[in-house]
Amino acid sequence: SKKKDSSFSNRGKTLEDEINETNTYYLNQQIAIIHKKPVPVQIVKVEYPSRSAAVIREAYFRTPSTTDYNGVWNGYYIDFEAKETESKTSFPLKNVHLHQVNHMKEVTNQKGITFTIVKFTTLDRYFIVPFNVLHEAWQMMECGGRKSIPLSVFESKTIEIQPGYNPRIDYLTVIKKMIANEN
Amino acid sequence: SKKKDSSFSNRGKTLEDEINETNTYYLNQQIAIIHKKPVPVQIVKVEYPSRSAAVIREAYFRTPSTTDYNGVWNGYYIDFEAKETESKTSFPLKNVHLHQVNHMKEVTNQKGITFTIVKFTTLDRYFIVPFNVLHEAWQMMECGGRKSIPLSVFESKTIEIQPGYNPRIDYLTVIKKMIANEN
Ligand SMILES: [Mg+2]
Ligand SMILES: [Mg+2]
Numbered sequence: 001s002k003k004k005d006s007s008f009s010n011r012g013k014t015l016e017d018e019i020n021e022t023n024t025y026y027l028n029q030q031i032a033i034i035h036k037k038p039v040p041v042q043i044v045k046v047e048y049p050s051r052s053a054a055v056i057r058e059a060y061f062r063t064p065s066t067t068d069y070n071g072v073w074n075g076y077y078i079d080f081e082a083k084e085t086e087s088k089t090s091f092p093l094k095n096v097h098l099h100q101v102n103h104m105k106e107v108t109n110q111k112g113i114t115f116t117i118v119k120f121t122t123l124d125r126y127f128i129v130p131f132n133v134l135h136e137a138w139q140m141m142e143c144g145g146r147k148s149i150p151l152s153v154f155e156s157k158t159i160e161i162q163p164g165y166n167p168r169i170d171y172l173t174v175i176k177k178m179i180a181n182e183n
Numbered sequence: 184s185k186k187k188d189s190s191f192s193n194r195g196k197t198l199e200d201e202i203n204e205t206n207t208y209y210l211n212q213q214i215a216i217i218h219k220k221p222v223p224v225q226i227v228k229v230e231y232p233s234r235s236a237a238v239i240r241e242a243y244f245r246t247p248s249t250t251d252y253n254g255v256w257n258g259y260y261i262d263f264e265a266k267e268t269e270s271k272t273s274f275p276l277k278n279v280h281l282h283q284v285n286h287m288k289e290v291t292n293q294k295g296i297t298f299t300i301v302k303f304t305t306l307d308r309y310f311i312v313p314f315n316v317l318h319e320a321w322q323m324m325e326c327g328g329r330k331s332i333p334l335s336v337f338e339s340k341t342i343e344i345q346p347g348y349n350p351r352i353d354y355l356t357v358i359k360k361m362i363a364n365e366n
Contacts, residue, residue, distance in 0.1 A: 033286070033290055038220060038222065038224070039224075060236055076258075
């Protein structure tokens with residue numbers, strides 16, 4: 001079937017690959033302008049060979065201070081993080097960093113739209129997690145509650161998204177509905 | 184005088200440093216959430232020494248596909264580029280890349296706010312250049328017109344900004360006025 005072909009061709013792709021493809025589709029169709037931020041590196045040593053490009057010879061990965069993706073759709077500021085888990089039962093909150101939660105809180109205060117796309121890789125299921133759902137789980141954890149979000153919470157409080165061919169992970173259609181429901 | 188002290192302490196700072204300071208001020212005051220994008224690098228070789236951090240041993244600078252800065256202020260998507268010139272008479276358009284102009288065009292189409300901050304370093308003067316001014320000059324250049332924007336155009340069609348102590352380059356105040364004038 002078409003469905004099977006599509007999953008087959010996407011086997012081995014990371015969630016990041018799938019989202020990058022989706023963003024390229026949005027960009028080409030002029031639906032939205034959303035890019036992945038480059039990985040932040042601390043550059044220590046650069047060589048400048050004559051007649052060829054500068055080579056970075058010593059650099060270190062830095063902790064990102066924000067989320068993976070941001071951009072603009074129809075006047076809305078869009079900002080999100082992509083996370084994968086191999087677990088079949090829950091999403092471990094250790095996958096999320098405090099500075100990312102703080103960043104999403106700040107974005108929300110500035111009336112931006114922020115969320116997390118979570119892929120359960122073993123189950124091949126994708127969910128759009130509104131920030132308030134993540135934030136609530138985070139706050140409960142900080143008060144001594146559980147350190148993960150159970151799949152049942154995903155099923156009841158987030159929006160499951162069916163992967164397609166192109167766009168692969170059409171998260172903007174979900175976001176449009178969320179905005180429409182709020183207004 | 185206060186003015187002189189302030190310029191003295193900022194001597195040697197790049198425009199990027201000044202804007203980063205400004206964004207830190209905005210962030211700390213919760214005025215806006217605007218970050219510099221990391222420099223994109225193509226990572227070729229990474230070493231993983233035992234018991235210490237991964238070291239990037241070969242990497243190359245890639246051409247950025249977008250602008251230097253983006254983020255959100257009060258529900259508005261903000262996206263801009265910072266450029267310096269040593270010229271005293273005009274801003275050479277070779278400082279701007281075609282993909283940056285295209286990106287700004289796309290952002291404008293999606294109702295984002297986009298502009299360029301240009302510093303004439305020798306003159307110690309700063310200007311906020313609305314995208315339409317840059318775009319017009321760019322289009323004229325593509326039709327065989329001049330390859331730079333004269334200082335007189337900055338003085339007549341853009342907004343000069345006086346550097347301050349903190350925030351150093353208060354570009355958001357200018358943007359707020361521009362938005363208010365449009366509505
Ligand atoms: Mg991620
Ligand atoms: Mg720049």
